Amino acid sequence: MNAREPRDAAGPGRVRPGGRTARVRDAVRGATLAELAEHGYRGLTVEGVAARSGVHKTTVYRRWGDADGLVADALEIASTEPWPIPDTGTLDGDLRALARLVRDGFADPREGPVSRAFVLAAGQSDAAAHALHRFFARRHEQSAVVVERAVARGDVPPGTDAAEVVRIAVAPLYYRLFVTGEPPDEAAADRAAAAACAAARAGALVP
Amino acid sequence: MNAREPRDAAGPGRVRPGGRTARVRDAVRGATLAELAEHGYRGLTVEGVAARSGVHKTTVYRRWGDADGLVADALEIASTEPWPIPDTGTLDGDLRALARLVRDGFADPREGPVSRAFVLAAGQSDAAAHALHRFFARRHEQSAVVVERAVARGDVPPGTDAAEVVRIAVAPLYYRLFVTGEPPDEAAADRAAAAACAAARAGALVP
C-alpha cells in the first residue's frame, strides 16, 4: 500500500500552505460566506463562488468538490471560534442567554442565512454533516460549564447530564426553524430555556 | 381580474379528477415514495420518478415542477392520515410513547428515509416547507389531548401550553437527527419525554 496522501481534496492546502494557495483558499472561503449571506444555501453554486472569488471554477471543483464541500470548509472555520458563554449567576439566566444567542443568530439578516446554510448542507452531504457534528460537539462541550456551576451551587442534582440540558434548551429552536416552520421569537427561546432548567432541577436528566 | 384557476400546478388535478389524470397522479405518487425509500431524498430525481412510474418526464415537470414538488405532494397525503395517540394513564407514559413513535419511525429502514426526505425537502422548497408546517400543526393539534388529560388529572397546572409540551418532548430527537448528527436511541427518546413531563409539572409551560 505505502499510504501516501499527495493532496487533500477538501479544505486547506497543507502541502503548500504559503502564497498563492493560501490566497486562493481565503478568496474562495470569503466568496462562499458572501454568497451564502446574499443568496442563501439554495442559491449557492460552485460557479457563483468561482466567479466572485476570481478563482477558476475547475480549481474550486478540484479542491472542494461541490457546493456542499464549500460549506463544510466554511463550517470548519466557524467551529474554531468560541462563543461567549454567559455567566449570570443562575442556571435559568445562563440557559436563557444561550437560547437567545442561538435565536438571535438565526434572526440576524447577515448571520442567519449562513447559519441556516450550515444545517441545510448537513442534510445534503456527509462531509458537511460530519463538520456540523464536530461543531456541535464542541459547543456542547463549551456550554457544559453553565450546568457544572449550577451543580456546584446546589441548583441541580449532581450527575446531571450537562450536554443534555443544553440540547433541551436549544432543540426547540432548531425544531421550529428547520422542521415545523415556526420562526422562534424571544419568548420561545425563554420558554425552551425555562423548560430545560425545570427538567434539570427536577432531576429528570440524571442517567 | 376575474380570478380563474384553470389548473393547479402541484398535486391533484381538480379540473379533471377522473380516469387518466388520477391514474397518472397515483402512479407518480407511488413512484416518489418508492424512490425515496430506496435512494433517499438525495437520490430523488424527476427523471427517476418518471421512468419508474411510466409517466413521461415532461408531464412530471409540468404538474409537479421539480423533485421538491413531488415530496411536497407526497407530504400532503401523509398529513391526512392520523397517528395513534397513546393513552397510558400518565403524562410521562404518553409522552414517552409519542417520542418512541417518532424515533422508531426514523429508525425504520422503510419509513425512515421517507420521513427524513420530508424534513430535508422543507429546507429546499417553500412548497414542501408549507406542507410540512401544516403536517406538524395537525400533529400538535392531535397530540394536545395527552396534555389536556394530564390537566384534568391534576398532574400539570391548568393553562399549560399543550403544543409546547409536545414540542419539547420531540424536539431533541429532531435536533439530533438533523442538526448534531447524533442518531437518537430509545434512551434519548425517554429522556426527552421525561424532561418535557418534568417541565410541564413544574409549571414552566404556563404562559
Add this chain to the structure above:
DNA sequence: AGACTAACGCAACTTTTGTTGTGTTAGATT
C-alpha cells in the same frame, strides 16, 4: 353520438453542471 378540450406523450432543443487533458505559474528546495 358527436364535439370539445384538459392533460399527456414525444422529440428536439437550451441551459446548467461537472469533467478531462494540457500548458503555465509561483512557492519550495538545494
Add this chain to the structure above:
DNA sequence: AATCTAACACAACAAAAGTTGCGTTAGTCT
C-alpha cells in the same frame, strides 16, 4: 540563483437537468 513540482488557469468536452412546441389521447359536456 537555478531547479523542481504542487497547484492553478484555460479550453474543450461530456452529461445531466430542465424547457418548448406540437400532435395525440381520453374524460367531459351537450
